[in-house]
Amino acid sequence: MCRWIAYSGTPIFLSRVLFDTQHSLIDQSLHSRLGVETTNGDGFGIGWYVPDLDTPAVLRDTGPAWSDRNLHDVAHHVRSGMFFAHIRATTGTAVQQTNCHPFRKDRWLWMHNGAISEYGLLRRDLALAVDPALYAEIEGSTDSxxxxxxxxxxxxxxxxxxxxxxxxxxxxxxxxxxxxxxxLQMTVAVADGVRLWVFRYSSERASRSLFVSAEVDALRALHPDVSFLQQVAEDTRLVVSEPLGDLPGAWKEVPESSYGVIQPGLDVFEAFQPR
Incomplete structure (x- = not known):
């Protein structure tokens, strides 16, 4: 399985959540607390939106995130108001760049933690359902x-x-x-540069962990000494596979079989049911 982070809000350096927090994504790549695997070293990826550009930028590679100098350099020099970061632990498909998340199509970014069970058995039937106009753009071999x-x-x-x-x-x-x-087992994040949708669902109703950060104004009241909370807008949110730290009141579990829309104004969470 994998670990991922989706951020929406005040533009910040990517390093703020990839490297600088107590249980950052880089720390999770070596010491995951809630994942199926403790170590997630089968590749990584980041995707971020830039003002006035129609498509997001993507950086992906097959090595472990904790030792990649390019990731470190980019994260400390890129600032964005919406970005994804993902560390991979393969469920059977090859360790190759085209299998690393996030995946991009036009303005969309997509990343996933989980698996389609018996994917090799189901893959052909599922692939035949893809629009023929889109099929040629599939580059990798993952279920995601x-x-x-x-x-x-x-x-x-x-x-x-x-x-x-x-x-x-x-x-x-x-x-x-x-x-x-x-x-099916999935936590999914998908974004278009303005809104972020997150999904938590599994066929057995025992989905992988997923958390959303609490409202900024409530956290400011609880922790007036935390400088980061004074620097970001009230609609700033993080959605994570596991919390980035132990700050009391900072994280809420996304309910089982639900989806959320993180957007300017009011966030919305609803029940999710396959159709």
Whole structure:
């Protein structure tokens, strides 16, 4: 499995959450507390949005995040108001750059923690459901990228929650047709540069961990001495596979079988059901 972070809010240096926090993503790559694997060293990736550009930038590589000098340099020199970061622990597909998250298509970024069970058995049927106009753009061999292109096929551009629900429904239907009892395990983040959608779902209703940061104004009241909280806007949010530190009141678990929309103004969390 994997660990990931999605950030939306006041532009900050990526290093602020990748390197500088108590239990940063780099620390999690070596010492994950809540993941299936303690070490996540099968590649990494970051994706970030830049004002006035239509597509996000992406940096991905196959080595472990903790020793990559390029990642360290970029993270300490790039500032963004929306970015993804992902460390990979493969569930069976090759360790190669095209299999590292996040995946990008036009303005969209996508990353995933989890797996499609018996993926080798289901892969052909699922791939045939991808829009032929999109299929040639799939570069890697992961279930995660195929899930992304299925969501694009099912209307991600117009209605992300419905598109992801239809993708999940197809995976479950296909899995059960092949005798796979619990086909899908996922926490997913997908963004278009303005809004961020996050999903927590599994066929067995025992999904991998996912947390969202508490409202900034509430945290300021609890921790007036934390300088970072004074520097960011009230709509700043982090969604993480596991908390970045032990600050009391800082993290709320995303409910099982739910999705959230992180956006300017009011965040929304709703029940999630495959279709």
């Amino acid at each position: 990228e195929l899930m992304f292109y299925l969501a694009l096929t099912f209307g991600l551009d117009d209605d992300p929650p419905t598109a992801v629900a239809r993708m999940a429904g197809l995976v479950e239907e296909t899995g059960r047709r092949h005798g796979v009892r619990n086909p």
